[in-house]
Amino acid sequence: MCSLSGYLGLFLSSFIAATFLPLQSELVLVGLVLSGDFSVLMLFLVATLGNVLGSLVNWVLGLYLLRWQDKRWFPVSVERLERARRAYGRYGFWSLLLSWMPIIGDPLTVAAGVMREPLWRFLLLVTLAKAGRYLVLIALVLS
Numbered sequence: 001m002c003s004l005s006g007y008l009g010l011f012l013s014s015f016i017a018a019t020f021l022p023l024q025s026e027l028v029l030v031g032l033v034l035s036g037d038f039s040v041l042m043l044f045l046v047a048t049l050g051n052v053l054g055s056l057v058n059w060v061l062g063l064y065l066l067r068w069q070d071k072r073w074f075p076v077s078v079e080r081l082e083r084a085r086r087a088y089g090r091y092g093f094w095s096l097l098l099s100w101m102p103i104i105g106d107p108l109t110v111a112a113g114v115m116r117e118p119l120w121r122f123l124l125l126v127t128l129a130k131a132g133r134y135l136v137l138i139a140l141v142l143s
Helices: 002-017 025-035 040-068 078-098 105-114 119-142
Strands: none
Touching (some): 025 119, 078 105
């Protein structure tokens, strides 16, 4: 049971960390790796899956975000939205390889939805980015 709760906690922290809510999944992952009580491969897979699915939520939000852009409560100004569109248009889908980065990663995944990035390419690039980050982190912890 303890093992399952550790994996579940990692999944939830990595999922939430990929949304706009402030949470650090890296600390949870490092703690679980250092405990020695968990399969490192499973920790890697769970963290990657949670983080990619959280980014997928951002992409879906981006798909429907513009429906409400004329509402008073809409959280993004027209100018800021246009800047994000131009930046994504300038760097294109390759910018999703930076989706692992703090601060800019989450908005990139939303912008990909707004720009109607094909789901297959979004998932491929975001999975590579997120998995790469966790792989490097685990390698540093184990070295």
